[in-house]
Amino acid sequence: MSRAAIQRAERIRAAFQGEAPDSAREVRKPAPLVLVMLGRAVAIEYESDKLNGGGDGTKATYRHEFAAGDVLATDQDGRTLYVIGPRLRVNSRGIVD
Numbered sequence: 001m002s003r004a005a006i007q008r009a010e011r012i013r014a015a016f017q018g019e020a021p022d023s024a025r026e027v028r029k030p031a032p033l034v035l036v037m038l039g040r041a042v043a044i045e046y047e048s049d050k051l052n053g054g055g056d057g058t059k060a061t062y063r064h065e066f067a068a069g070d071v072l073a074t075d076q077d078g079r080t081l082y083v084i085g086p087r088l089r090v091n092s093r094g095i096v097d
Contacts, residue, residue: 006024006025015092016050016053016094017050017051018050018057018092033076034075034076035074035075035082036073037072037073038071039071040066040068040070040071040072041070041071041072041083042065042066046062047060047061047062050062052092052093054094066085067097069085070083070084072084
């Protein structure tokens with residue numbers, strides 16, 4: 001993985017969180033050979049102390065409801081989950097689609 005890829009990931013995290021990450025590191029995960037759809041992705045809840053996307057820097061629980069075309073999938077090992085949507089993005093507003 002290139003330093004440029006790590007810097008792009010740091011910028012996404014900073015936009016989402018409202019501040020730069022303490023650190024970023026490379027995690028090697030082979031690309032999946034196969035993804036299988038498990039069902040429609042309905043919503044996700046997560047905790048964050050983000051400053052952007054409605055956050056004030058204190059830990060809070062956020063809920064994102066997915067659009068009708070978003071799906072939940074897993075890889076051939078069933079060990080990694082993927083939420084896939086034609087318009088899903090992470091930016092300063094949070095998870096958007």
